[in-house]
Amino acid sequence: MPVPDLHTIMDAAERIKPFIHRTPVMSSAGINKLLGTEIIFKCENLQKAGAFKSRGACNAVFSLDAEQMSKGVGTHSSGNHAQALSRAASLRNIDAYIVMPETSPQVKVNGVRGYGGRITFCKPTLKAREDALKEIINSTGALEIHPYNDYRIIAGQATAALELIEEAGEPDIIMVPVGGGGLLSGTALITKYISRNSMVIAAEPEMANDAFRSFHEGRFIPSENPKTIADGLLTSLGSLTFPIITEYVDDIVTVSEEGIISAMRLIWERMKILIEPSSAVPLAAIMENKLDVKDKRIGIILSGGNIDLDRLPWLTHS
Amino acid sequence: MPVPDLHTIMDAAERIKPFIHRTPVMSSAGINKLLGTEIIFKCENLQKAGAFKSRGACNAVFSLDAEQMSKGVGTHSSGNHAQALSRAASLRNIDAYIVMPETSPQVKVNGVRGYGGRITFCKPTLKAREDALKEIINSTGALEIHPYNDYRIIAGQATAALELIEEAGEPDIIMVPVGGGGLLSGTALITKYISRNSMVIAAEPEMANDAFRSFHEGRFIPSENPKTIADGLLTSLGSLTFPIITEYVDDIVTVSEEGIISAMRLIWERMKILIEPSSAVPLAAIMENKLDVKDKRIGIILSGGNIDLDRLPWLTHS
Numbered sequence: 001m002p003v004p005d006l007h008t009i010m011d012a013a014e015r016i017k018p019f020i021h022r023t024p025v026m027s028s029a030g031i032n033k034l035l036g037t038e039i040i041f042k043c044e045n046l047q048k049a050g051a052f053k054s055r056g057a058c059n060a061v062f063s064l065d066a067e068q069m070s071k072g073v074g075t076h077s078s079g080n081h082a083q084a085l086s087r088a089a090s091l092r093n094i095d096a097y098i099v100m101p102e103t104s105p106q107v108k109v110n111g112v113r114g115y116g117g118r119i120t121f122c123k124p125t126l127k128a129r130e131d132a133l134k135e136i137i138n139s140t141g142a143l144e145i146h147p148y149n150d151y152r153i154i155a156g157q158a159t160a161a162l163e164l165i166e167e168a169g170e171p172d173i174i175m176v177p178v179g180g181g182g183l184l185s186g187t188a189l190i191t192k193y194i195s196r197n198s199m200v201i202a203a204e205p206e207m208a209n210d211a212f213r214s215f216h217e218g219r220f221i222p223s224e225n226p227k228t229i230a231d232g233l234l235t236s237l238g239s240l241t242f243p244i245i246t247e248y249v250d251d252i253v254t255v256s257e258e259g260i261i262s263a264m265r266l267i268w269e270r271m272k273i274l275i276e277p278s279s280a281v282p283l284a285a286i287m288e289n290k291l292d293v294k295d296k297r298i299g300i301i302l303s304g305g306n307i308d309l310d311r312l313p314w315l316t317h318s
Numbered sequence: 319m320p321v322p323d324l325h326t327i328m329d330a331a332e333r334i335k336p337f338i339h340r341t342p343v344m345s346s347a348g349i350n351k352l353l354g355t356e357i358i359f360k361c362e363n364l365q366k367a368g369a370f371k372s373r374g375a376c377n378a379v380f381s382l383d384a385e386q387m388s389k390g391v392g393t394h395s396s397g398n399h400a401q402a403l404s405r406a407a408s409l410r411n412i413d414a415y416i417v418m419p420e421t422s423p424q425v426k427v428n429g430v431r432g433y434g435g436r437i438t439f440c441k442p443t444l445k446a447r448e449d450a451l452k453e454i455i456n457s458t459g460a461l462e463i464h465p466y467n468d469y470r471i472i473a474g475q476a477t478a479a480l481e482l483i484e485e486a487g488e489p490d491i492i493m494v495p496v497g498g499g500g501l502l503s504g505t506a507l508i509t510k511y512i513s514r515n516s517m518v519i520a521a522e523p524e525m526a527n528d529a530f531r532s533f534h535e536g537r538f539i540p541s542e543n544p545k546t547i548a549d550g551l552l553t554s555l556g557s558l559t560f561p562i563i564t565e566y567v568d569d570i571v572t573v574s575e576e577g578i579i580s581a582m583r584l585i586w587e588r589m590k591i592l593i594e595p596s597s598a599v600p601l602a603a604i605m606e607n608k609l610d611v612k613d614k615r616i617g618i619i620l621s622g623g624n625i626d627l628d629r630l631p632w633l634t635h636s
Contacts, residue, residue, distance in 0.1 A: 024342055045590045272363045272592040272623035305590035309583060
C-alpha cells in the first residue's frame with residue numbers, strides 16, 4: 001500500500017462520514033487578542049469518542065472485507081485510539097481486543113468498556129504493549145489496527161485538516177500535537193495536496209521529545225521514559241509516519257509542562273470547551289514563542305477531550 | 319412598553335445578530351441513551367461573554383438613542399448580565415457601571431473588568447444591590463438596565479429559543495433554568511408565538527425555589543436566603559417576568575444540589591463542554607425524574623459557562 005494520495009484521503013472522508021461528527025471550527029476573540037494572532041481551532045475534542053482517533057479507526061474498520069472482519073480487531077493504545085477502535089468495531093458488530101497500559105486514565109478505560117472493547121492491561125512500555133497484543137492476536141486471529149503506523153489510519157486522521165481547510169480557507173500555519181505521528185502525517189499530506197502554501201508545524205512536550213529529536217537529527221530516535229502530562233503523546237514515531245514527517249513537515253517545536261497546563265486552562269476558560277493536555281500543546285508553543293505567529297492565520301487541531309475530571313492538572317500538578 | 323410580541327423579538331434578533339454568536343445546538347448519543355430520551359442542547363455557554371445574557375444586554379444597549387446613551391448604563395448582577403452589559407457597552411463606547419455582590423465568583427469579576435465595566439461591590443442581598451445602584455445612578459445619570467425585569471432584555475433572551483426552534487424544529491418540551499425569569503419569559507413568549515405545541519418547563523434549585531412557589535401558589539414570593547451552587551439563579555422573579563411566566567409557562571420543577579452537580583458533570587464528561595451549575599438545572603430535573611420525558615424531544619438551553627476552574631463543585635462541595 002502506498003503513501004495515501006489525495007484520492008485515498010477523499011475516499012476515507014466519504015467512508016467515515018456517516019460515523020463521525022463534522023466537528024465545529026471555533027475562534028476566541030479573547031485568545032486572539034491576547035496572543036496577537038488569529039487562531040482557528042478544529043474541535044476534535046467534540047468528535048465521537050472524544051478525539052480525532054475516531055476518524056482513522058472508522059476508516060480502517062470500514063475498509064475491512066468480510067473475511068478480515070470475522071475475527072475482530074486488536075490494538076494497543078494509551079487511550080483514545082482504544083476507545084475509537086472499540087466504537088468503530090461495535091458499529092460493525094465485531095470484537096475489539098484492546099491492550100492498554102495500566103497507567104491509562106480511568107476515564108479512557110471506562111470509555112473503552114462503554115464501547116464494548118475487551119481490555120488487557122500491561123506495563124506502560126512499548127515492548128509490554130506489543131508483546132501483550134501479539135499474544136492476543138495469536139490466540140484469537142484478530143487483525144491488528146495499529147494506532148498510527150498504518151496508512152488507513154493516517155488517511156483517516158488526514159480528514160480533520162481537510163475539513164479545517166475546507167471550512168476556514170488556507171491558513172498560514174497548521175499546527176497539531178505529535179505523539180506517534182498519525183495525525184501529523186495525515187495533516188502534512190492533505191496540506192501538501194490542497195493547501196500548498198500552508199506550513200505544517202508540530203508541537204511536542206519537551207518531556208517526550210522523540211519526534212523533535214528524530215526530525216532535527218534526521219534519524220529515528222525512540223521515546224524513552226517520557227514523563228509528560230500529555231498522556232496521548234507518549235509514543236514514538238513509526239516506520240510509516242517518520243518518513244512522511246521528514247518529507248512534508250516544516251518544523252517540530254517543544255513546550256514545557258507548565259506551558260501545556262497554561263494553554264489548556266486558557267482554552268477551557270475562554271472557549272468553554274474541555275480539552276485534554278495533549279490538545280493544548282500547539283497553543284502552548286505559541287504562548288511560549290516557539291514560532292513566529294504575528295499577523296498569521298493559524299489552524300490548530302484540538303486533538304481530544306478525554307480527561308479525568310477528578311484530576312485537573314492545575315489542581316494536582318506540582 | 320407592552321409585552322414583546324413576535325415582531326419585537328424578530329427585531330431584537332436582527333439588532334443583535336452582528337454582536338453575538340449563533341451558538342451551536344448539540345446532542346449526545348450517550349446522554350440520550352442513558353436517559354431514554356432525545357435532548358437537543360442550545361449551547362449558550364459558548365455565547366459571547368459566556369452566557370445567553372449577551373443577547374438581552376446587546377438588545378437593550380443597541381436600542382438606546384444617542385441621548386440615552388450619553389451617560390452610560392448601570393446594573394446590578396450576580397455576574398453574567400454584568401459581563402454581558404459591560405461588553406455591550408464597550409461595543410458602543412459607553413460606560414457600564416456594575417454593582418456586584420461581594421460573593422461573586424472571581425471569574426465573573428475578572429470578566430467584567432476585562433470588558434471595561436466599572437465595578438462597585440455590595441452585600442449579597444437584593445436590597446444592598448438596589449441601594450448601591452441607585453446611588454451610582456443618582457451621581458452619574460447612567461441608565462439602569464435591569465438584568466431581567468426589562469422588556470428589551472426579555473426580547474433579547476427570547477432569541478436563544480428562537481434559534482433553537484429554527485434549527486431543531488419544534489421540540490415536545492423546551493426547558494430552561496429560572497432565576498429572575500428573563501430567559502424563561504423570553505423563551506415562553508417565543509415558544510407561544512412559533513412553536514405552540516411545545517411545552518415550556520422551567521427548572522429551579524430546591525434551595526432557591528421562589529419561582530416554583532410563586533408559580534404554584536399564584537402569588538409573588540421573593541427569594542429569601544437562597545443557598546444554591548447555581549449562583550446565577552439566586553434572584554427573585556420580577557414584576558414583568560412573573561405575569562408572563564404565570565400565563566405562558568407550563569410547569570416549574572425543582573432539583574437537589576446533588577442533582578445539579580451530577581448533571582453538570584455528565585455534560586462536561588459526555589459533551590466536552592464547560593457549563594456553569596445554573597446551566598445543569600434542567601438536565602438535573604430530567605435525571606431526577608421530575609417530568610415525563612419518555613420518547614420526547616426536549617430542547618434545553620445551556621445558559622452559561624462561566625465557572626471558577628479552581629473550585630469545581632465535585633471537588634469542593636460537601
